[in-house]
Amino acid sequence: MFGRNKDEAAQEPAAVENPAETPEPRPAGKKGPTPKRSQQEALNKRPLVPSDKKARKQAERQRRIEAQERLRLANETGDERYMMPRDKGPQKRFARDFVDSRWMVGEFLMIIIFAFLIFSFTMANNLAVQANITIALWVILLITVIDAFIMTRLLKKRLIAKFGENERGVLWYAAMRGLQFRKMRLPKPQVKRGQAPRE
Template identity: 60%
Template sequence: MFGRKKDEPQSPVNVQPVEQSSESADGRKTGPTPKRSAQQANRQRPLVPTDRKAAKEAERQQRIEAQNRLRIANETGDERYLMPRDKGEQKRYTRNFIDSRWMFGEFMMFIILAFLVISLVFQSNLQIQVFVQLALWVVIALIILEAIVTSILLKRRLVAKFGHMERGVRMYAAMRGMQFRKLRLPKPQVARGAKVD
């Protein structure tokens, strides 16, 4: 009823293939956008590589190179290859601030181990057991107090240097302060007592 008449000739639609878009050096578009099917065809990769042995060896080499880069970065403090939790100016300053100080918390594991040995040796003596438990609570309280004081001092330094303190830096400093200096990663880059500014 509506629409074109049956005797009207249908005009053929000319479909031109769209060429791949090329970009100039500054990233501006210089050609038409390619069709979705062409883009998907360009991105397609085989799910299973044809040479599995070579693919496995290449993956192993990539993993070894990444581990070597991370190991060297942990030894030298190279920001490019550090783990995301260790990257950033404030994290580096926090590491140097903690590593330049004598921290009571870094000896926590040795103190707890000593208390454990004493309590096992003198487990029949009730007075020594009570003394060990009280001394352990005193050590934990001192470590918490030290972490609070250190975080307050660190916040003042960071606000003075960077204008603000990033989220998570306090916990980062507390956890690093409770690690034994020789076992810290990334490794300390400053000596004890050095000025960090």
């Protein structure tokens, strides 16, 4: 009456007799593909620039100070390795020496103009003196231009004789240097007045 069904009794021993047929739980699979070696190495790399903003600024400031110091020493000693690109080259060096070995009217031009301005202010009421000052100033400017022209013509001949050609911009470079007061020139003069340019 309360007995089990014959079909259920027949199925139960079969399940016990064949335990190998029972499905085994599948192992948990990988959560993602294995990373490549290049990706793993990239994760282990550290940036060359410090991540700390303050340390990075301090490092940049130190590099800037060192570069400025190298430039200052190069301008003092004539070492072209650390000079600005506008001052590098054998023709630029020859042009600097050629200008520094001469007396140039242009190097005193700013002093002359300043003196003329002071003199013209003191004689502001005398129109005749003002006219003479203006004429004299124009004469000085004309002499300066003629002096620079003669210097650049002579320099061009020397450059062609020594180097076989005249690089573009060297004559203008020399003319602008000739307008600067000798003690204010950068790079500093490496020859004395009357001394031949360095080889």
